[in-house]
Structures are given as C-alpha cells and as structure tokens.
Amino acid sequence: MNRYSGELQIILKDLPADKRVNAVGKIPKNKHILAAEIESGKKFRFRKELK
Structure with missing residues (x-):
C-alpha cells in the first residue's frame, strides 16, 4: 500500500x-x-454547530 491510512486532511477549496x-x-x-x-x-475536535 503506497498511501497513508488514518490521516485527516482539511482542504479549504x-x-x-x-x-x-x-x-x-x-x-x-x-x-x-x-x-x-x-x-x-x-x-482538536470538530463539533456540530447547533442552530
């Protein structure tokens, strides 16, 4: 396997x-x-914003 696993990428576009x-x-x-x-x-953690 040539790819990472379990990583997180935050893409802004x-x-x-x-x-x-x-x-x-x-x-x-x-x-x-x-x-x-x-x-x-x-x-860090993501939280769902309550509306």
Missing part, C-alpha cells in the same frame, strides 16, 4: 472527486479562519 478518498464533512466558509488554529501534533 473544492477538489475533483477521487474514488480513493472519503469525504466526511464540510466546514462552512465563515469557519475556515479556525483552520489556522490547528497545529501539527496538537489535539
């Missing part, structure tokens, strides 16, 4: 579909600024 990749959610554009707060090796 649309990419073409790839059958090897599972998309599990979307972050609204108004929350993209929060991605800058995520640092390598630090723990």
